[in-house]
Amino acid sequence: MTILLDELVTRALDRQAPTRDEALALLGDEVDVLDLVAAAGRVRRHFFGRRVKLNTIINMKSGMCPEDCNYCSQRLGSTSEILKYSWITPDEAADAADRAAQAGAKRICLVASGRGPAQRDIGRISDTIGAIKDKQPNVEICACLGLLKDGQADQLRDAGAYAYSHNLNTNEDNYADICSTHTFRDRVDTVNQATKAGMSSCSGAIFGMGESDDDIVSLAFELRELDPDSVPINFLIPMDGTPLGTDWHLTPERCLRILALYRLFFPDVEVRLAGGREIHLRGQQSLALHLANSIFLGDYLTSEGQTGDVDREMIIDAGFTIEGTDEQTLPDARHDLVAIRRRGTGTSVPSNT
């Protein structure tokens, strides 16, 4: 089929997604990758200018997970030689968040291994959010704690979590191939709970796990149904000691095509270039900034990332700017859907009950 990139851009500016056939063609070699990056880059600049938002991950509890996600070094049975520890204290997390914020991070992602939080874990996270806010009142805090039980999203929102992150990772048909201990629908349910509780939802993908082009496109449509504010795009970090530890399928061009496709599917949404960018995009990372408007600063959950100095230099050299805490990330129309809580816990105003 003939792909008209200008037409796809026009539709994306109107928040319309490509069709399945168009999306599949973009993943093939019919369109030159640089033409595709240039087209999707116009959409990125329309909604996000040249700003790059920096986020940082704090791994609150590492390893020893009872779940069996094949891509994860913290999974049941993993022999990866990763750091393993139980919950760090709120003060340790607050110190790490403070350092990250001073280095430019606008969002702090509090992540913990496990199927989902126990009730006492919600208390720990609430204390941690309080400790972080004491030092850095303006950072956005995102919780990423696994599957939520009824009521936990409300509790996290009341504790001051701005966002909740839970990736779909791969499409529904493929899900049982990467995990047997929970389902795709379990994940969808948690994202919906977070959204319903009024948190900004963050849900994305991991590519490089043997998925087909059809799977990549199906996941884009499935994620669009959730209407997330943020879509992290991870490229598999194949860790020794995991079932996918030898899966090195990605090339820089493949990563760029996937990022461009997701920008066209999520024109006004924070497309966040996440784990694996250094090892798979390599020298093409700065091209990816024309597609993603957000990256992680510092290290990942269990593996190390590029240094902050190199990231900041890359952003400036590529002609982008680091988004400040006083700058709005999402375009107005989308931003207005999310009201930052200014009542209830942590304020002198009664809660919304």
Ligand code: SF4
């Ligand atoms: S992705 Fe999360 S739930 Fe799955 S094994 Fe890793 S830590 Fe556990």
